[in-house]
Structures are given as structure tokens and as C-alpha cells.
Amino acid sequence: MKTDLFNISNFKVDGGAMFGVVPKALWSRVYPADVNNLIVLTLNSIIAETDGHVVLVDTGWGDKQDEKFFRHVHLHDGEGLTEGLRKRGYKPEDITDVVLTHLHADHCGGCVKNSNDGGYELVFPNAEYHVSRAQWEWAVKNNLREADAFLEENILPLEQSGRLRLADEEGELFRDFSVRICYGHTQGLMIPVISYSGRKLVYTGDLIPTIAHIPLIWNMSYDIESLKTIEEKKSILQEALDNDYILVFQHDVHFECCTLTMTEKGIRAKDKFQFREIAS
Template sequence: MNLHPINAGQFKLDGGAMFGVVPKSLWQRTNPADANNMIDLTARCLLIEDGDKLILIDNGMGNKQSDKFFGYYHPWGDFTLDKSLKERGFHKDDITDVFMTHLHFDHCGGSIQWNKDKTGYETAFKNAYFWSNKNHWQWATQPNRRERASFLTENILPMEESGQLKFTSIPERDILNNSELGFDILFVDGHTEKQMLPMIQYKGKTIVFMADLLPTVGHLPLPYVMGYDTRPLLTLDEKEKFLNLAAKKEYYLFLEHDAHNQIITVKNTEKGVRLKSIHTAEEIFN
């Protein structure tokens, strides 16, 4: 097995929205804002090369939306999904499976593209299956009013229409062991219904793809919960349970949205679970 970090693009979001009820005087210590109160974020995906499978976890916003749409998210830098795959020696046609932690547009927008003949939407990974779960799929296709703007029909329905959509099993408890894709999956419900966090065994280490349970290093303190979360009190409980386990088991946490820190480990302190060490993906994966 080989692991590759794939940067699908960089963007900015309002720091207040990213940290909920936490005052700016606190969160700006780790996530400094610009003059418009926007903080640096990224769409860091993970590519798993395992035998005859090439699995991509999440895929960023994509590039099919209008300039007006992208203007809300202040793109910066020159990373793209295609460019990052090419730098690793791959093409989208090589991908066998696209695993989506959840169906918010910044995690699955790259799944679908406007075709080159400009006649409609099509899957961007023509040889891949797209993996979600039934509970989250229903949540996304019949969205509540709070999340409706995050679940874009053009990102979601073409996967089903293509016949390439598959669903993982849903566990009786929090963790699905040895899923269909060969890794464990932690299910969490605070951010959105049945978000899935891959837990990958790699060279004696456990790598956890954190998605939106822990967007950045700055979100380590328990009350630092995004304003986007549908059930923030549940997120707080899920974070506490997971971070205590991560400190005990010495997990490596792969951060999807932290523009400046790729992988971290954590430790228990008198103030709770805090940062232990910061690593590059190359350091951990090689």
C-alpha cells in the first residue's frame, strides 16, 4: 500500500463561521484572519494505492461552478485536483473508487464535471465507483434548510444516474471494521448525518482522515466547533471521545482543511487533549 496527499485547491472561509461561538481573540492565535475576517483553508484529499485499487478520499470543490460561486470562497494558490494527481503519476481515469466522507460541496464537488461537449453533467472519474452511505445520501438528497446550500444537486444526483454509486454498510456502533474498501470507518453525526472518517492501517501506524470532525489544528480544544455543524453539542462529545482515543492509541490525524499543517499527533494535558507533534505527509508516508 502507498498513500499520497492530493491537494484539490485552496480557499478561504469566514473565521467566525469556522469557530462558532469561540471569540476571534482566541481562534486567531492559530488561524489568523485577513482584513475580511477570512482564514486560509485547503481541500487536502488522500489517495490510497492498494493492489489493483486506487482509492481517492474526497475531491474538493471541482471547477464547474460559476465565477460568482467561487468568488464567495476566495480561491488562492495554484493547486488543482488534476495537477496534484499528475504530480503523483496518476490521472482521474486511473481512480477505481471515490470515497466521500460526506456530500458537502467542498468534499465532493470534484466528483462531477460539465462535459466537454457542454451538453450536461457527467462523472469526472469514469472508471470509479462513488461511495457514500444510505443514511447520508437520504440526508443530502432531502436536505434540511440549514444545509441546503451545501448539498448541490449537480454534485450528487449524477453519481446515482451514472450507475456508479455504491453504499457502505452502516455499523450498529460507531466504527465499521474492515469496510468494503479495506479500511475501518468511524461514523460521526455532529457535523452532518453519518459523516465517514477512514481509519487506515499503514506501516504500523493508524492514519485517520479527519474531514470535518477536526478541520484544523486550531479546532483541537473541545468547544472550538464550527458554526456549520448541525448538532454542535454532539460534535463536542464526538471530538472528546475520539481525541482521547487518538492520544491513547497514538493515531496520526490527516487534516483535510488545514492549509499549513498536514498531519498531527495529540497528547493528554491538564487542559485536555492538545497538539503533540506536526508532520508532513511525506515524512509519515515514506
């Protein structure tokens, strides 16, 4: 197993939406808001080589939508998707598998680009695209609650390409690379768990997007079922604490990874560090 993490791009999102019922006086200490109440998040993707597969986890916003769309997203900094891969020695053609934690626009938009003939084409032409069946069925049916997050142009070309692979259950997708499936953030959120150098790395995606979201009630108002998110976080955090897993964060602007410890307030981050400190 060879693996690395890179930030595709920073973006901005409403701080209140990101922390749900938590008062701004508390969350703004960790994520200071700008004049429009926006905070900065990262879009960290994992690249992993295992057993002949070159696996990319999540692909960021992409660049298909118009200027007005991206004015709200405020993309800045980061390495870029294909540029970040290139720096690590990978061309788009080298990617054999794209694992999508879910189909919200900031996680899967980079799979599909505009083509010269006015249609769409896949950014990774040789890859299979893995999504949980629960998420796929949820995303393609009419869903008012998440309508702004599931964009047809990000999703339908995957199916039309014939390269979509739907995961029916939790378990190993590749050697040393398995997925958990959660239902609180959205139906069928896949959480990759990677065995690496004798440790397990848990890429917590939108279940625990930043270190600040480790406390059980620090959750996004985007979650479709908050109580389920709390139960799912509780269970994964306890298992991670008991087995000394490393959590890897998709959206944390301060630290990419942490280990856990039990405190009088509950499970909290212990050591916080960047992925390069453990990468091969």
C-alpha cells in the same frame, strides 16, 4: 498500502463560522482574518493504493459553478485535483474508488464536471463513489439548514451514473482502509482510518478540520449538532491518544498531521508535521 496527501486548492471561509462560539481574539491568533473576516483553509485529499484499489478521498470544490459562486470561495494555490493526481502518477481513469466523507460542496464537487453537451459527466469514469447511506438520504431530502452546501449538480449525477455505493455501517471498505461514521457535523460523516506502516492514520475531515479544532469546544457553526460533535471528537481523540494514531487534517493550512498528548487542559497536539514525512 501506498498513500500520499495533496492539497487540491486553498480557499477562504468566514473565520467566525469556522470557530463557532470561540472569540475572534483567540482564533485569529492561529487563523488571521482578512478585511472581510475570511481565513484561508486547505483542501487536502488522500490517495491510497490497497489490494488492487486506487482510492481517492474527497475531491474539492470542482469547477462547475459560475464566476460569482467562485468569487465567494477564493480558490488559490494548491496542486489542482487532476494535476495533483498526475504528479503522483495517476490518470482520472486509474481511480477505482472515490470515498466521499460527505456531500458538502467543498468535499465532493470535483467528482462531476460540465460536459460538452450541456450536461454533466463524471471526472473519474471508472470509479465507484462511496458515501454513507445516512449522508446520502440526508443530502437528497429537503434540508434548509444545509441547503447551500448540498448542490444538486454535485450529487445527482453520482446516482444517475449507477456508480454510487452506499455504506450502511462502519467498518472496512478495502484492506487496511476502514471508515467511522459520525453525526454531529452532518448526518453520516465518514472518517477514513488507514493502517499504514504499523500506525493508524485518521483522516478527521470536518469532525476535526484543523489542529486548532482539537479542543472540544472549538467547533464550526456549520455543525448540525454541536453536542454530538463534542462527544464524537472526545471519543476519537481519546482512542487516538491511547493508541498513538496520527491525525491527518483536511483543512489545516499550517500542518497536515499531528500526534496527541494529554495536557492539563485536555488532549492537545504533540508533534505537528507534514504528510510527506511519513508517506511512501
